[in-house]
Amino acid sequence: MLGRLGIGPDEEAVYRAMLKDGPGAVAGLADALGWPEARARSALDRLAALSLVRPSADGGPGRPVDPEVGLASLLASQETELLEKERQIRASRIAMAGLLADIRATGQGVSEVQKLRSMDQIQSKIEHLAGTCTSEIAAFVPGGGQSAEHLEAARPLDTSTSDRGVRLRYIFLDSCRNSSATREYVAWLGERGGLVRTVPRLPLRMLIYDRSRAIVPMDATAADRGALVFDGTGALTGLLALFEQTWQQAKPLGESTAEAPAGQDGPLSPPERAVLDLLTEGFTDEAIARQLGVSVRTVRRVTADLMHRLGARSRFEAGVLATTKGWVGV
Structure with missing residues (x-):
């Protein structure tokens, strides 16, 4: 019932129990719900993170916040997030308009920015550029672990390009390390001379061919809404710089991204920093x-x-x- 506010079934059950019977001990809550104590404690931690449970003066598991106050606060937080997201979308549109204006201001023709409206057009363009490139393909590959079907679909193009001596440099998300299919594919790429690194976060999906042509989505959150093809080094300066900067910060897939456990005031791990940002x-x-x-x-x-x-x-x-x-x- 409260899922839209970010409250899961376990958290809702514990919250209702605390409102009805009072805070009690964690063990008492677990017994009342017929749960293991760890499950009740996990739900309490989540409620505390949502500010629906506050610390108890007697050191107990916490006291429930009045739902009229706590739930209203959650709703207000969601409204704030929505407004911020709308602001980001407006800023992205302004940035894209500025980019296209800069391209035109440098004397490049409109033809150097091609719009692809359908997935068929995008796939055909990718196949053409991969088939005609001669030196390098550099790519951002977001989405975490890739499905076996997606990887098998990519294999013929990666085979043909690597057979021609084209260097492949791909940047995946750190989370792809948890995908056995992705790890196996990357190992296969490595055998063919491909280089793969990972980072906690990528801004968008991107393909750059021979440092002279690039494909990026019109909408970073929806690849099926079309793509832009930039043709010419002037339009690619920013994208190339972004790739090289990210490449330097990324870690090879065979290298661990784990860090020593941080103390209360210790440094953030890469996943923590990405989430916090x-x-x-x-x-x-x-x-x-x-x-x-x-x-x-x-x-x-x-x-x-x-x-x-x-x-x-x-x-x-x-x-x-x-x-x-x-x-x-x-």
């Missing part, structure tokens, strides 16, 4: 999961851990405290 930018849990190629459950777990480390009762407070600690930019 997106949280402060106003992304929802679902949007963050799509960006990082992980599950919503993972995003919520990392968020709860971050809020615990910060001692924050809300996402807004977490953002303020993270900025104070220098964990995110101002």
Whole structure:
């Protein structure tokens, strides 16, 4: 019933029980619900992260916040996130308009920016550019672990290009390391001379051919809405710089991305930093999961851990405290 507010069935059951019977102990809540204690504690942690449970004066598991206050606060937070997302969309449209204006201002013709409206057009263009490139293909591959079907569909093009001596440099998301199909495919690419690295977060899907042509989606969140093809080095300067900067920051797939466990004030791990950056930018849990190629459950777990480390009762407070600690930019 409360799923649209980010409250799962377990959290709702515990919240209702606490409102009805009072806080009690974790063991008592678990017994009342017929759950293992760990399940009840996990739900309590999530409720605390949502600011629906506050610390008890007697050191107990917490006291439930009045639903008229707590749920209204959650709704207001969602409204704020929605407004921020709309602001980001407007900013992206302005940035795209500025990019096209800059392209025209440098003397490039409109023909150097081609619009592809359908997936068939996009696939045909990819096949043509892959079949005619002579030196390198550089790519951002978001979406986390790739499906076996998608990887098999990509194999013929990667085979033909690598057979011609074309260098392949692909950047995946760190989360692809959890996909056995993706790891096997990357190992196969490596045998053919391909280079693959990973990062916690990618801004969009992108393909660059011979450092002179690029394909990017019109809408980074919906590939089926069409793509833009940039033809000419002037239009590609920013995209090439973005790829090279990301490549330098990325880690080879065979190299661990794990870091030593951080203390309360220790450094953030790459996944934590990626989640925190997106949280402060106003992304929802679902949007963050799509960006990082992980599950919503993972995003919520990392968020709860971050809020615990910060001692924050809300996402807004977490953002303020993270900025104070220098964990995110101002």
